[in-house]
Amino acid sequence: MRVRAPELALSLGVLALGTATAIATARLPGEGGYAGIGPNFMPGVVAAGLIACGLWLLYEVFTGGWRARPSDDPAERGDHAFHAPGFVWVTAGLGAHMALIGHAGFVIAGALLFAGVARGFGSSRIARDLALGSAIALVVFLFFVKFLNVNLPAGWLAPLLGSAGI
């Protein structure tokens, strides 16, 4: 009988999450006033639920695998084989965006995010993607800042956007 590693990992993950929740719950206050239960009651229930689900999932892993699960064969799911660069480029775009948005500003971070994701989806025209991403991010920036009064960081472009009267 084959044990599927991802199912095992996810089942253990649910179990670990439940255990961690239980440990963190133990440190929550328990006094409950009239109700007799405090802020730690529901967390305890959820921790128990997660542990129970984790154990149940583990049981399924070792008794023939998760029931009624999606096929392991990508073709049967209507997919292609796992294509790591796609996953990595989308992640890279999101990573650059979250690292840079506070410093470089919304427009630059947005352009990098746009280019990264487009690359992940197979685009090879990086210059076009950066230009298009900048343009879209700039329009969104102006719309939110000027029209909706939502504050977004201008970052390194602040002098430029500032001198343009924005």
Next chain:
Amino acid sequence: METFNALLSGFDVALKPLNLLWGFIGVTLGTAVGVLPGVGPALTVAMLLPLTVKLDPTGALIMFAGIYYGAMFGGSTTTILLNTPGESASIATALEGNRMAKAGRAGPALATSAIGSFVAGSIATVLLTLLAPLVVDVALKFGPAEYFALMVFAFTTVAAVLGESTVRGLASLCIGLLLGLIGIDSQTGSPRFAFGVPELLDGVDVVVLAVGLFAVGEALYVAAYQSRLTETLERLSGSLMMSKDDWQRSWPAWLRGTALGFPFGSIPAGGAEIPTFLSYSTEKKLSKHPEEFGTGAIEGVAGPEAANNASATGTLVPLLTLGIPTSATAAILLGAFQNYGIQPGPLLFQSQADLVWGLIASLYVGNVILLVLNLPLIGIWVKVLQIPRDLLYAGILVFATLGAYSLHQSWIDLLTLYVFGLMGFAMRRWGIPVAPAVIGLILGPLAETQFRRALSISQGDASVFFTQPISATFLAVTALLIVVPWVVRRVRGAGR
């Protein structure tokens, strides 16, 4: 009569030029975003939520109703022309609609879907109008124990009964409940699971979870598994007009679809998948042309589409009257209400009657706008479908991250978003449903509040949940829902 008057004053609100404008914008945006492949109604609503921060509650909610309906509408267009159902409720439509389009009958398929959605949406809105005050009357008698029992029922149906795997549904629900616990405890003010991170003290925002699961998770999944798929966009050639035969085959299907969809949406049993599939198989059985099923039968589009829309409207019954969301989209709508400090439920019909009835009236208006807007403008939506996939997902993520970032102007929210994205990726790949997590996040804190309130009133006596008749009934039905299928399986297994 009372209802009729309330509805009339609702129309007063909904037909104010400004509110009409918000409804119009909502419907248009909802259609435009909903038509994007891979973007279902839940994501559409979540992504457009940040746009409404500066609106007054009535205008914002009217806009949201428009987005909700528009997204349903736009999704059908994509399903028919592209065969990528944005959500599981569209799978039935994809079966026949896309085949009709392949056979050069895209026009009638889109028309029966649009008109069917209009018919179903309008009838369902009438039913909502009539039913809501009745449910409110009953719900006013509910105390915390009854609410808690009802929420347990909703959790169980959504997580354990409807999906492919009970345990995976429950695991997803527990994760949602856990996320809902993060932040400051509303009863005592003590922080829970925030680990000193200020962004977490506010709790996990439903928009971040929904956008993370649906947008980031979807983008990661498609980039990893589908970016090299070549899809064929069916051409919209010929007329949109339905022939006399098309009409005759469509209208009974619309009505039957509505009759199936609305009840499924309005009992807290969530999900439009079941009624759409029921409608599909019903139409297949009743059709005079069963041989056409699988090659493009118009009833197979008309029925499920009507069921889908009627169910979406039906979902608003528990949402507005009880404050209980039964689908991921409804959970996000509830989050939108809460952003405005509004808690849907029976009291809302009394305290903010204008807002609720304005919203209901705007559903009628929105339906008409949709019909007028969509059929003649179908050419524009087809253009939207032609956006290359790489640029499309890049654009979606720029918007998706914006919603999360604008909460606290903090990169922590973006990190949270990515973590939810990874979660969404894993859940999709290994068949863990996401809707229970979203519903757990938003409904969990409400359930906890009711639970503790009930116990406060009873001075800590937990038997209150079983001695109150209504509460006991809900809990008994919940237990039956779990036990009966299990017993049936055992008995059948033993019989073999």
